């Protein structure tokens with residue numbers, strides 16, 4: 691059994707990692723949480739990754755064989771006005787955890803984003819394509835990627851995108867959308883940003899497999915799809931049997947957001963699927979899994 695520490699274990703992805711790792715019987719799992727969450731899947735460790743000494747101490751004391759860091763400052767527009775915080779949480783705190791892992795010979799996995807690309811490529815981005823971040827958030831993730839992959843250590847960077855799925859308390863794009871549609875509220879969704887939306891359960895499964903296989907380097911871990919957010923919203927409405935006429939398209943430029951978003955954030959996941967043996971689901975399949983989970987009452 692491999693010992694695993696999940697940083698940010700109450701988050702959307704972190705929660706799925708903790709649950710799936712425990713259920714697999716292949717991992718003994720510790721996790722950290724940050725702000726005073728009202729629910730817990732068992733006892734965790736309170737940690738602010740920006741407290742570098744406490745983070746190092748925790749790794750030293752627990753001596754996990756692998757650490758998956760899901761914590762981030764990822765409010766993309768807020769990063770534009772607080773670049774120092776983006777640097778601290780997304781770069782410095784991550785490098786600190788990686789160094790702590792290196793000292794005890796643990797694997798370190800860092801979560802990055804499709805936003806490291808400028809979105810100007812036609813077709814899906816491959817891991818070896820050159821990043822060109824266009825926002826503070828993306829720049830911080832890209833900097834962390836470069837530093838982590840340049841270290842002489844067992845680091846792994848996994849880029850993901852538009853994570854969705856059930857969560858005990860946190861809303862994400864799909865759970866928010868379902869709430870609005872069920873309340874019969876009209877919504878406007880961008881139709882010029884393309885991604886491969888990622889079911890949290892599916893990403894967790896792939897990440898745990900990468901840990902098991904002791905992989906290092908750069909991996910794309912997204913849904914195997916490439917569709918606009920508007921198309922994704924329509925699909926969600928259809929899968930859940932809701933009124934898709936409530937959804938209308940809007941252009942990114944009309945939203946006047948502080949941070950730039952890549953219009954194409956679609957990532958090629960073929961190597962990830964091939965080497966892990968886990969299928970990365972397309973949007974329809976992922977949404978159908980979510981619908982089934984709801985029918986079975988498994989929304990926590």
Ligand SMILES: NC(=O)c1ccc[n+]([C@@H]2O[C@H](COP(=O)([O-])OP(=O)(O)OC[C@H]3O[C@@H](n4cnc5c(N)ncnc54)[C@H](OP(=O)(O)O)[C@@H]3O)[C@@H](O)[C@H]2O)c1
Nearest residue numbers: 698701702703724725738739761762764801803850852853
């Ligand atoms: N969600 C997406 O669509 C998406 C897309 C691309 C990449 N990613 C990346 O994937 C990773 C996981 O995303 P997610 O959607 O699962 O995020 P999430 O739900 O917000 O989970 C992140 C967790 O990290 C914790 N955290 C935040 N700041 C922290 C700090 N200073 N110290 C310790 N813990 C802290 C948060 O706790 P509190 O809430 O208590 O602060 C939260 O539980 C992130 O690295 C993100 O950048 C996400």
